Amino acid sequence: MKKILIIQNKRIGDVLLASLIATNLKKVFPDSVIDYMVYDYTTGVIEQNPAIDNIIEIKEKELKKIPVLLKTAFNVRRKKYDIVVDPYAKFQSRVITLLSGANTRIGFKKREKNPPLPFYTHNISFLKEKSKPCGKSIEDRVHLVTSVYDIKNPVYEPKIFLTDKEEQYDKLNQYNKPVIMFGILGSTPQKSMPYDYIVKLIDFVTENYDVYALFNYAPHQKEDAQTIYNQCKHKEQIIFDIYEESIRGFVLLMNKCNLLIANEGGTVHIAKALNKPTFTIFSPYVLKEHWASFEDGKKHTSIHLLDEKPDLFSTDREQRKKIEEDPTFLYKQLTPDIIIPKLDAFLRQHFQ
Structure with missing residues (x-):
């Protein structure tokens, strides 16, 4: 059973769109446990998502403090994830990804001309242009997964899931x-x-x-x-x-x-x-x-x-x-x- 962590320390729309990474990874590893690390005020768009097993809430201002960042990184390391995906590639998420100890670490290569940095084992280039109606931001996020794993029918439409009670x-x-x-x-x-x-x-x-x-x-x-x-x-x-x-x-x-x-x-x-x-x-x-x-x-x-x-x-x-x-x-x-x-x-x- 694979243990997977997705880190998306950005805002609400980004958290929702990046949930597609979890959706598509579940197609590859249906028995995996997928954790999703996000800012605490963004969780409302991913609650009840069947592809996400655990939501790890972090505080935006606190994570910018080096002691908190290092503590968070070592907490992640103790969980021994097999795969870590970092779609935003911010300083904090890069540090957490690098220190995670995961054998597979996937993130974007932000500057094509520069040599790949050691944060990731798989440095994925952004797509040069969009080719699907979902728009480039969504396509790039799905591309993070499909560049590493073979998926016959990737999912490109983010969804929000509601309980029966919430529907009322x-x-x-x-x-x-x-x-x-x-x-x-x-x-x-x-x-x-x-x-x-x-x-x-x-x-x-x-x-x-x-x-x-x-x-x-x-x-x-x-x-x-x-x-x-x-x-x-x-x-x-x-x-x-x-x-x-x-x-x-x-x-x-x-x-x-x-x-x-x-x-x-x-x-x-x-x-x-x-x-x-x-x-x-x-x-x-x-x-x-x-x-x-x-x-x-x-x-x-x-x-x-x-x-x-x-x-x-x-x-x-x-x-x-x-x-x-x-x-x-x-x-x-x-x-x-x-x-x-x-x-x-x-x-x-x-x-x-």
Whole structure:
């Protein structure tokens, strides 16, 4: 029986996507025990996953302390894993992987021109370009496994698993219209649209569709969410008093919504893993080909400034200066007038 450890010390979306490593390793080693080491606030997207036997929770800030890192590494070593997979290849995860003592250590080779580092026995190159509808980020993670082990039919679709009790989540039962989850704020300012743009999108949806809008945001963004809500015209169609602070709570809430409209991020991957339609607004600073997954223009679609105004991404010196002086410069160019026609076409497919 193989003992396997996957280390994904990154954020929610990455943890969900990297769960495919466990899914595919179970196809190779069905009797294996697979442990998944993640930050404690991300576990909600992998609970109940049948490919993951144990979730090892770590604290992000604590792991950056050298004594804690070394203690964690030696705890891992004592468990005598046969295989360790490190899809993020961060300093902390590299140290844990190297000190694990595992005979098979798999990770990405971050710089092609440099010689392989000793952290891994298998240094895997990133794919040069995507070839599947799942997007490059997912394809790269599955590639970590298929580069080492022969898998006839790899799994490329992340899934979130719910218990029967969780399926009975009832906080939206009182609402008799479709509910649209709005991811109104990105995880960082660089992933968030200007507030007045967000308000215009919400107003467009609530004016033209007989639906409720439900806001999603991080707990520390509540004041910003309130500011956006105060500017909206149709507050009677906005559900503002239902909110889940935990990731698992959000999963249950999203599972009862009809679809998601959001800035690109973990919530989009969660909605897709729950088989919910998504409209994604990409930050101009994010590579769409890496993170846009399963887009068919119907169930899943997105918008990126590069597709609409490619000239803005020129290497012109004056243009670069504008971007450097104002990190939100490019996002301001992705106006509601550009987004709304594509959003309207998406919504008409689902509500008319």
